[in-house]
Amino acid sequence: MSTPTLYYFDARARAETSRLLFVYSGAKFNDNRSGFPLAEDVRAKTPFGQVPFLEDGETQLAQSIAIESYLAEKFQLAGSSPTERAEVLQFALVPGDFYAPYFAAKDDAANLKFKEETAPKFFSKLEAVLIKKGGEHFVGNKLTWADISIFNLIDFFHQQHSNLVAAVLPFPTLLAFHKRVAAIPQFAEYLKNRPITRL
Numbered sequence: 204m205s206t207p208t209l210y211y212f213d214a215r216a217r218a219e220t221s222r223l224l225f226v227y228s229g230a231k232f233n234d235n236r237s238g239f240p241l242a243e244d245v246r247a248k249t250p251f252g253q254v255p256f257l258e259d260g261e262t263q264l265a266q267s268i269a270i271e272s273y274l275a276e277k278f279q280l281a282g283s284s285p286t287e288r289a290e291v292l293q294f295a296l297v298p299g300d301f302y303a304p305y306f307a308a309k310d311d312a313a314n315l316k317f318k319e320e321t322a323p324k325f326f327s328k329l330e331a332v333l334i335k336k337g338g339e340h341f342v343g344n345k346l347t348w349a350d351i352s353i354f355n356l357i358d359f360f361h362q363q364h365s366n367l368v369a370a371v372l373p374f375p376t377l378l379a380f381h382k383r384v385a386a387i388p389q390f391a392e393y394l395k396n397r398p399i400t401r402l
């Protein structure tokens with residue numbers, strides 16, 4: 204069986220949760236990071252001319268959430284009942300609701316509104332959910348794609364410029380969760396060596 208290849212830019216952005224799914228499972232993968240603009244030979248492989256794009260044997264997939272869903276199923280991180288699977292997907296879709304307004308904010312006022320109003324409003328909901336679930340996992344009683352996806356979202360805030368991390372600092376349960384997931388040995392090793400990128 205050939206080693207899977209994940210194609211993306213040299214950025215965390217829409218590929219990082221998939222990378223983290225590979226990392227947690229311990230499965231080897233080629234982390235193909237294109238320069239900008241997207242290399243034409245990579246674009247030509249993809250169904251929509253966009254990355255992320257995954258090649259895993261006969262399986263060829265675009266759309267970040269579809270790729271994450273495939274990897275989560277493959278590594279048994281997608282939940283263990285129809286309800287759990289739907290709940291896991293529910294959390295995996297949450298980061299997109301943060302990224303849309305974040306990337307749409309084009310001036311200082313909009314950035315401030317995102318940091319001081321929009322993001323904290325969402326984070327307060329996530330904090331409440333996690334407290335209700337006991338503080339460890341968003342779904343069930345073991346680590347799933349939901350945890351990895353929300354970990355990556357909180358981590359994104361830690362990595363961004365303009366002190367974006369301030370938006371998550373008022374939420375101790377989310378901060379403790381982020382710290383705990385980052386300390387999982389596979390993640391700790393990966394995060395120590397991860398390329399530092401703007402996004």
Ligand SMILES: N[C@@H](CCC(=O)N[C@@H](CS)C(=O)NCC(=O)O)C(=O)O
Nearest residue numbers: 217241252253254255265266267268
């Ligand atoms: N809905 C898609 C969006 C994919 C997307 O917008 N990809 C961008 C990078 S984040 C891209 O490939 N841009 C390069 C281009 O269009 O030339 C997903 O979640 O994967």
